[in-house]
Amino acid sequence: MSQKDYLSQYGYFAVxxxxxxxxxxxxxxxxxxLESAYGNxxxxxxxxxxxGIKCGEQWNGNSITHHDDSPEECFRSYASVHASFDDHGKFLKSKVWYNSxxxxxRTDYKSWAHGLQQAGYATDPMYAEKLIDIIERYNLSQLDEMILI
Structure with missing residues (x-):
């Protein structure tokens, strides 16, 4: 799947x-x-x-093991990609370390990217820069202005 395909298929879920x-x-x-390699x-x-959301102690849903930072780590598994997008929002809202x-x-994607990295969303020290690069390369900030009707 290309970035264009990914955006057309899942952009509305993000909005x-x-x-x-x-x-x-x-x-x-x-x-x-970034986390799904464009769904590929x-x-x-x-x-x-x-x-890339791991199970965590409170996760009661389906799971899959996958090698990430350690072998055989528990990751959440979803019935659909839409469910993954929805759980991502719930996950960020439920963790106190993301409160700030x-x-x-909501339109300050650079601060959000750096804040996610500082809060420990990913272990990659270049995580914020990678997110910003993707947003700017594909002009994704235009999604932040979209309204639902």
């Missing part, structure tokens, strides 16, 4: 999630693109997990 959870759609779609990673294809992000302007 819906933005309005439901107050997370920039540009950040949501860029994370999905074997892991995301099997689990529908486009955000929700005080940021």
């Amino acid at each position: 819906i999630s933005m309005h439901k959870y107050n997370i920039p759609a540009s950040i949501i779609i860029a994370q999905g693109m 990673s074997p892991f995301s294809r099997v689990s529908n997990n486009h955000f 992000l929700f005080r940021l302007d």
